[in-house]
Amino acid sequence: MAHSKPLLIPWLKSSIDSKRYPGVHWTNPEQTEFCIPWKHALRQDSSNEDVLIFKAWAEVSGNGRAQGDPSVWKRNFRSALRAKGFKMVSDNKNDAANPHKVYRWPEESASGGEGSRSKSESPGSQDILQECLRGLNISPGAEGTTGFQPPTEQQQLQNQLVIGAHPLPGQQQDPVMFEGAARETGLPEQPARPAGGGAAEGGSYGDGQQAAQFLETVNQTRDGDHFKTHFRVAVFYRGVKVSEQEVPNEAGLRLVYRPDVNDAVLDHETGLCIVSLPRPVGILDQIQASLTQRILDSLGSLDVGMSQHVIYGQRRGDVKAYWSFSKFDSSMQPREISKLNPEPLYQVKDFIRGLMDFFDGKESPASSMFFCLGEKWPDPENKPWEKKLIMVEVVPTSMELLKNAAVECGASSLRSVELQMSLEEMMDLY
Numbered sequence: 001m002a003h004s005k006p007l008l009i010p011w012l013k014s015s016i017d018s019k020r021y022p023g024v025h026w027t028n029p030e031q032t033e034f035c036i037p038w039k040h041a042l043r044q045d046s047s048n049e050d051v052l053i054f055k056a057w058a059e060v061s062g063n064g065r066a067q068g069d070p071s072v073w074k075r076n077f078r079s080a081l082r083a084k085g086f087k088m089v090s091d092n093k094n095d096a097a098n099p100h101k102v103y104r105w106p107e108e109s110a111s112g113g114e115g116s117r118s119k120s121e122s123p124g125s126q127d128i129l130q131e132c133l134r135g136l137n138i139s140p141g142a143e144g145t146t147g148f149q150p151p152t153e154q155q156q157l158q159n160q161l162v163i164g165a166h167p168l169p170g171q172q173q174d175p176v177m178f179e180g181a182a183r184e185t186g187l188p189e190q191p192a193r194p195a196g197g198g199a200a201e202g203g204s205y206g207d208g209q210q211a212a213q214f215l216e217t218v219n220q221t222r223d224g225d226h227f228k229t230h231f232r233v234a235v236f237y238r239g240v241k242v243s244e245q246e247v248p249n250e251a252g253l254r255l256v257y258r259p260d261v262n263d264a265v266l267d268h269e270t271g272l273c274i275v276s277l278p279r280p281v282g283i284l285d286q287i288q289a290s291l292t293q294r295i296l297d298s299l300g301s302l303d304v305g306m307s308q309h310v311i312y313g314q315r316r317g318d319v320k321a322y323w324s325f326s327k328f329d330s331s332m333q334p335r336e337i338s339k340l341n342p343e344p345l346y347q348v349k350d351f352i353r354g355l356m357d358f359f360d361g362k363e364s365p366a367s368s369m370f371f372c373l374g375e376k377w378p379d380p381e382n383k384p385w386e387k388k389l390i391m392v393e394v395v396p397t398s399m400e401l402l403k404n405a406a407v408e409c410g411a412s413s414l415r416s417v418e419l420q421m422s423l424e425e426m427m428d429l430y
Helices: 008-018 048-060 070-083 128-134 152-160 208-220 286-297 348-359 397-409 417-426
Strands: 033-037 087-092 100-104 231-237 240-247 252-256 273-276 301-307 310-316 321-324 343-347 369-373 390-396
Touching (some): 008 048, 240 273, 301 369
Parallel strands (some): 252 273
Antiparallel strands (some): 087 100, 231 240, 231 390, 301 310, 310 343, 321 369, 369 390
């Protein structure tokens, strides 16, 4: 006879009452809310005690075996809470002294197992989106991209970070950059483009063909729990595209002005791919040509790299650099790239959240970053991007793949109660 899985609600009540797991306790006399330690594994003060409750559930729900590593135990525990109707009321996982979360007991089974629901604890059919995106371990947070703050431990290391040669947290030691690298790492050499049709024209996202297509795309953007991507760089001089090239390097790129460099080349010293802006030849306006050349000669470099599911930027040299998610940004609030330290520009989890919002009928998320060299951007006088001497578009190709796949499937077919529950669960991942 197969070993039956325990019911989460009575098991959890008993576990809280037993007080055998450090930090796990009721937070109110009515025993309707409880605290769970939630410490990031990268913290210097992390220990095995921090994951005891997650490991215990992994053991009792896995026939006595805790499969996977602690991050998997935590993720499965969190998923189990969501599935049974527990609601998170306080998220203090970044608290320096006491990282924790507070959850509220389901109303149908307040204070334990006496009135617990009779639904089977075994998982039912799960939404295909949750299945596809779960392995990315990159769920969106509550903050918007512009309000992103690095985690506490990341802030402590910020002054030591260097994009490229000295890996940022989670950055691979040996960047992938060689002929055919896109094929070898499982990423298509050319990003997928919306082909039209798809679920938006009457199909269902749950249909086998659409589901398999989306799952294949997601698998191309993951390596275990890590998000992987290459880049594409397009350069515009006064709104005219003067170059575009693929950068099959997962660590990132260094934008420079070196006319002797015709193709993307790996710099073994930094681990970044060297990408050179082209000469300003063919520009009829001599003033424009002269000013463009002046910027190029003083450029130094602009580094853009991926680490720990975050895209960072840092400028080097005398030419200031500014950035935005859109070349049509009308906010009139320039955003300067830091020269002192690698600056977080875009979290992958914010992109995923934008993707989920798109499923809910909102606009699709940005999958490009636009950099303006030598001039403020977004322009404080709302001048159009075509008036800027040098604009550079950097596209993380995996973000583009996921966005195009979602557009191809169609947002209207993805609206359902089950899908919303899956999206809410994703909001709390990582």
